[in-house]
Amino acid sequence: MIYQYFPNLFEASLFNDAELVFSDGSMKVSRMILAGHSKYFYDFFTKNVTKTKFDIKNLKMANFKVYYEYLHSGDDFKIDGDKIVAFLQVQIELNLPDIRIKLIEWIKKKDFVIYLGIFYENSNRSELEEYHNLTEQLITINFKALCEIKAFDSFTRDNFLRLMRKDFIKDKDQVIILDIIARWVEYDFSNRKWDWLDLVSQIDYEKVERITLWEYVEKNEKIYLTPDLMKFLIPKIRVRKDEKIVVSSVGSKNSYSKMILFGGSNSLQSVVEIDIKQNSVKTIGNLSIGKWCHCSEKIGNDVFVLGDINSKKIEKYNLESNKSEVLSFEMTCNKHYYSSVVHSNRIYVIGGYLNGNLFDTVEYFEPEKMKWIDAPKLLQSIGRHSSVIVDQIIYAVGDCYSNKFQSFEPEKMKWIDAPKLLKRIGFHDSVIVDEIIYAVGDYDSNNFQRFDPREGKWSFLANIPNKTSFTALSVFGHTITCSGGEGTESLCQVYDIRNDKWDELANLTNRVYGAKSIENETSIIVAGGENSNQIQSYNKINKTWSIMDIKLPYKNYHSSKIWL
Structure with a gap:
């Protein structure tokens, strides 16, 4: 203990006690002990030797008590985690030479290891940089021990x-x-x-x-x-x-809780939220311009609702405010049956139909720059196809008129021929499970195919029992579920990826075509469909379908959807 100012105390006449008033209380202290040890308190008390009550709001009494205990206890003082934090706060204010030495001495003790995390957390101010850097070195030395006690879990x-x-x-x-x-x-x-x-x-x-x-x-x-x-x-x-x-469920074992539907053939302007956990449905907003047979893509908290056959307008729908804004920048033409994907905050719009004809145009929209940019054209015009991204590569899957399969690397801005599908498909969906593309549904075949980019080839899987298109597709765990669809309006067909096997659940309560669905651990929800505003729920425990009490505000199909 260093009492460097003791020789000056008698001359200063600091014999009587004083009361210190902190932000969290007050206490009586010995002016002799404090002024003898600390220049801070020596100067503090000698400014007015007759004064007995002092405000010291920049220190908390709880921290000061630890310091005061140290002065009284000397070598018998016992340090612990809480006292470390208090000492650091005191040192910031007082900057005492012997406290600096003592802190470094404590840090280096073997039995101090359990407090290194606390010390690191509380020494990040510039005034304590010396201790912070030393603690980091000691964390490296004692890293394994700190991991075992989970010292980092509560770090800010x-x-x-x-x-x-x-x-x-x-x-x-x-x-x-x-x-x-x-x-x-x-x-x-x-x-x-x-x-x-x-x-x-x-x-x-x-x-x-x-x-x-x-x-x-x-x-x-x-x-x-x-x-x-x-x-x-x-x-x-x-x-x-x-x-x-x-086969793993990576990429498919989602825990989406909400599905939001934008527009649709009978509810062109509605924005409807379906919450699978809360079993609720509500209209959360409206589009300014109705859309159907269109696409929507989410970037951040905004959903960009793209154009359709009747309108080139794009709307930006904010998920926080539930407000819609029509953008000044339009799509280049009134197309439909196109596909879209998001890569690096760019929305790519691929192929589609224009005036009844297929076309090969690819363009992307940059929301930050608010402009459309032409990308290289497809190697072949396509429509009624799907697009997905695997490992930063965009794949355009299927077309009613050919089995062509094309891939695009955004960084190289180039389309290349990928291995052809084993059979042409259209009016289908493509999903990604474990980085493998599954092409689900087709208007004229019950063939089921997958593409593994690692192998670079397509392969046939077990045929879907009943061919289907415009099905409500959902994916969870190791299963792909097709609810309803053209020609299979009452069926719910489920594919088990691990066993390469299709199964059929109980029939839907109502026949549906062009509906949308979402799935989680306990249920499947199928919403709407052609000429339907009802919502059906499948209970995975009792294996039954039921009609929910809640309904869509309008009959709805050919809407776009996002999962949250």
């Missing part, structure tokens, strides 16, 4: 991001880092999920050897709630060449 966002820099994690076990990140995110998922992708993008995946990324995904199911993270991890999931490839 700023401190965690500062610690998990690329230069800090590069020499650590990358699997352990992945686990630390997952635990930190799940500790406060709603506020931290947005950082998950940025954090794991710094991992060196060549060093992920102890467990596969697939096991990581299985262990941390909330990854399924962050689609962008799934898209990032899927290409990196490793399967050893000498092992049998196991």
Whole structure:
């Protein structure tokens, strides 16, 4: 203990006690002890030696008491996590030489390891940079022990991001880092999920050897709630060449809770929200211009409702305000039966029909720049097709008149011939499960095909029992569900990916064609359809369909949808 100002105390006549008033209370103190130890208090008290009550609002009494205990206890003082935080706050204000030495001494003790996280968290101010940097070095030395006690889970966002820099994690076990990140995110998922992708993008995946990324995904199911993270991890999931490839549910085990329908043939301007968890349906807004046989794409909190056969206008619908705005920039023509995808915040519009003719135009819309840009044309005109993205490559799937399959790399801005479909398809849907494209439904065949980009080829799967088009398609886990459709209005056909097998659920209560659907762990909801405003629900537990009490505001089919 250093009492460097004691020799001056008698001359200053600081014999009587004083009362210090803090922001959270007051207490009586010995002016002799405080002024002898600290220049801060020596100057503080000698300004007015007759004064007995002093305001010191820049310190809290709770923190000061720890410091005062230290002055009284000397070498018998016992440090712990709470006292560390208090000492740091005192040091910011007093800047005492012997406290600086003591803090560094405490940090380096072996039995102090359990407090390193607390010290790091509370030393991030510029005045404490010396301690902060030293603590980071000690965290590296004691990293394994800190992981075992889950020392990082409660870190604030700023401190965690500062610690998990690329230069800090590069020499650590990358699997352990992945686990630390997952635990930190799940500790406060709603506020931290947005950082998950940025954090794991710094991992060196060549060093992920102890467990596969697939096991990581299985262990941390909330990854399924962050689609962008799934898209990032899927290409990196490793399967050893000498092992049998196991079909996973990556990319399909979603937990969507809402489906929003935009427009449709009988409700051209409506915007309807269907909440599968709340079993609710409500009109949340209206479009300014009615649309049907069109597409909608989501970027951030905005949904861009694209044009149709009757209008080139684009509307931007905000999901927070539920307000719609007609943009000044239109589509280049009144087309329909086109497809659209989003890549790097660009909306690509591909092919379609114009005045009854197929065409090969591809263009993309940049919302930030508010303009359309021509992209290279398709190698062949297509319509009534679908488009999907796998590993940053856009695929245009199917066409009523050919079995051509085309792919586009946005970075190279070039279309190339991909392996042809085994049979032409149209009026179908394409879905992605485990980075494999499944082309579902067809207007004149019950053939069912998939394309694996890793193998670079199409293959036939088990035929769908009853050919269908304009079906309500939903995907969950290892299953693809087709509800209703042209020629199968009352059927619900389910494909099991793991067993390459189709099955039929109980018949729908009402026949539907052109409906939309959403699915989760417990139910399937099928909404609308041609000449229907009813909503049907399938209970996966008792395996029955029922008509819900709630209805769509209008009969609805050929709407566009997004899942949230």
